[in-house]
Amino acid sequence: MKVKLKVFEIAVVISTLIFLISYTFQEQLFKQLWIIALVPLVISGLLTFLIFAWAIVYHSRVGLTCGLIALSAIGLGELLKSELLKSKIVLQATLKDDLSYMHLTLRENQKFEMVSSHMFGDKEYIGKYKLIGDKLIFLDKVYDNSFIPDTVFIWNDKIILKHRENGEPEIGFASYFDIKKNTIKNKSQ
Incomplete structure (x- = not known):
């Protein structure tokens, strides 16, 4: 059971990292790869969302932490892009x-x-x-x-x-x- 939990935690961290990297560089990736750039963003975003939902239900600290980091990064990123700070x-x-x-x-x-x-x-x-x-x-x-x-x-x-x-x-x-x-x-x- 501990091995499965460790594999799950590693998958959560990797999925969240891929999502955060894709989200951070989405404009640059879109300029280079056009619509294909959405694939890693959508897949890792859905996976991170599902894992976050699972983590809420089953009280997984790693899943909750990664989900909160992802949500915080999205919130901060959108705030920085908005007209509020310009x-x-x-x-x-x-x-x-x-x-x-x-x-x-x-x-x-x-x-x-x-x-x-x-x-x-x-x-x-x-x-x-x-x-x-x-x-x-x-x-x-x-x-x-x-x-x-x-x-x-x-x-x-x-x-x-x-x-x-x-x-x-x-x-x-x-x-x-x-x-x-x-x-x-x-x-x-």
């Missing part, structure tokens, strides 16, 4: 293209997040920005290529990427961000 959003804008979207978020603490979403996944860029009047200056690289310049302009309900030769804003297809939320509007216009 600086207040002051501007949100989206640039739509034929095959992709770019979502820009400016925060009160002068940091930005740019998420480029396309059919092969998402890529996130994080950095600092500076706002001078209607001029938005990205202090860190915003995108892999020069499609989005380091200086753009807030104009009405748009963020303009470039201007024409006569100084007018270029508002053709995929040349501006549509502003969805802007609490800095009065400061910059």
Whole structure:
């Protein structure tokens, strides 16, 4: 009986570790392996949940401890990802293209997040920005290529990427961000 209990305890610990590793690195695994990355997360998650339920019924210390660690890790991970601990959003804008979207978020603490979403996944860029009047200056690289310049302009309900030769804003297809939320509007216009 003791041997079976030891094997069970080892299985509980291994299952919980696989689940925690899969949960912690789920975004990176999903970017690399796409839908296949869910397999270890789902299998180890179900196994950990079943073992935790079994541990509650049969009062297994190892099972209870592993289950509580897994629940605590999920709670902490989701709290860290949530907006609760981040600086207040002051501007949100989206640039739509034929095959992709770019979502820009400016925060009160002068940091930005740019998420480029396309059919092969998402890529996130994080950095600092500076706002001078209607001029938005990205202090860190915003995108892999020069499609989005380091200086753009807030104009009405748009963020303009470039201007024409006569100084007018270029508002053709995929040349501006549509502003969805802007609490800095009065400061910059």
